[in-house]
Amino acid sequence: MDDRSFDILILGAGPAGISAALTAHARGRSAAVLGSDPMASTLAKAERIGNYPGLAGMSGRDLLAAMLGDLQRQGIPRVTGRATAVMAFDGRFMVSVERDVYEAKALILAAGAQQSAKPFPGEAELLGRGVSYCATCDGMLYRGKRVAVLGLGPGSEADREFLQSIGCQVLYFTGAQAKNVEIQGTDKVTGLSVNGEKYAVDGVFVLRAAVAASVLLPGLAMEDGHLDVGPDMATSLPGVFAAGDCTGKPYQIARAVGQGNMAALAADRYVKEHEG
Numbered sequence: 001m002d003d004r005s006f007d008i009l010i011l012g013a014g015p016a017g018i019s020a021a022l023t024a025h026a027r028g029r030s031a032a033v034l035g036s037d038p039m040a041s042t043l044a045k046a047e048r049i050g051n052y053p054g055l056a057g058m059s060g061r062d063l064l065a066a067m068l069g070d071l072q073r074q075g076i077p078r079v080t081g082r083a084t085a086v087m088a089f090d091g092r093f094m095v096s097v098e099r100d101v102y103e104a105k106a107l108i109l110a111a112g113a114q115q116s117a118k119p120f121p122g123e124a125e126l127l128g129r130g131v132s133y134c135a136t137c138d139g140m141l142y143r144g145k146r147v148a149v150l151g152l153g154p155g156s157e158a159d160r161e162f163l164q165s166i167g168c169q170v171l172y173f174t175g176a177q178a179k180n181v182e183i184q185g186t187d188k189v190t191g192l193s194v195n196g197e198k199y200a201v202d203g204v205f206v207l208r209a210a211v212a213a214s215v216l217l218p219g220l221a222m223e224d225g226h227l228d229v230g231p232d233m234a235t236s237l238p239g240v241f242a243a244g245d246c247t248g249k250p251y252q253i254a255r256a257v258g259q260g261n262m263a264a265l266a267a268d269r270y271v272k273e274h275e276g
């Protein structure tokens with residue numbers, strides 16, 4: 001096993017993902033947690049936690065730091081970066097994080113509620129054919145061409161500068177400007193419509209803090225904008241489990257932690273059943 005190959009990969013470094021990783025590790029599985037930023041979890045926004053037993057009003061940031069510390073103490077690897085694509089192939093899952101690819105036998109999605117942001121019309125259909133989630137990975141393909149950057153998450157400005165520096169002609173829309181977006185094209189991206197204005201472009205970089213799980217893994221069943229899971233946290237795709245806010249309300253730490261634990265136990269059973 002190399003350092004990018006695991007039994008279980010966990011997408012999301014919030015309470016659900018961290019809990020899943022600790023349980024997977026306790027079951028003797030190799031596991032890694034992928035997360036966009038150590039403090040990107042919704043939990044970091046909570047000023048004071050009043051409803052989680054034993055915490056006596058601790059701040060969300062302190063609780064998150066303590067949870068991340070648990071990962072470190074157990075030697076569980078954490079990969080910082082945005083997952084931009086997932087591929088299922090021959091019983092394994094390949095997850096792209098920026099330019100690196102990590103693989104595992106089972107996948108746990110713990111990407112939080114923000115992942116349920118609906119993709120723009122044309123986004124999923126034209127992904128990889130003009131739509132990109134990663135300027136560093138795909139920028140060179142658009143050298144000398146006209147691209148649009150939809151800056152919907154932190155770090156978008158740096159990505160715009162990077163694309164300009166390699167010779168792309170960049171149209172930049174911030175989150176506030178990027179309303180009524182529609183990505184156009186049949187076989188590949190040919191244009192973009194923003195608030196009724198049409199622009200001819202060869203590529204569109206959709207830079208959200210998180211990429212919707214339904215876009216990362218087409219075919220996942222959804223219900224009311226959340227991942228549809230069974231009682232053991234299994235999604236509609238074999239080998240893929242989900243936990244936390246991405247599976248629905250109430251958005252609470254206790255629920256996220258409990259579901260992370262259940263998802264890891266189910267993923268452990270799945271890996272065992274499929275071990276050759």
Ligand SMILES: Cc1cc2nc3c(=O)[nH]c(=O)nc-3n(C[C@H](O)[C@H](O)[C@H](O)COP(=O)(O)OP(=O)(O)OC[C@H]3O[C@@H](n4cnc5c(N)ncnc54)[C@H](O)[C@@H]3O)c2cc1C
Binds near residue numbers: 113209251
């Ligand atoms: C202001 C505020 C106060 C709150 N107060 C409380 C409270 O007092 N008590 C309580 O129980 N709950 C509270 N909550 C809710 C609680 O924070 C959430 O229920 C909990 O954090 C959910 O955990 P999670 O692991 O499911 O998702 P999150 O904590 O949102 O973590 C998801 C992680 O996945 C990452 N991610 C998503 N997509 C990708 C991708 N494509 N690539 C890489 N990483 C990705 C995100 O960046 C994030 O790190 C509060 C929430 C807010 C906003």
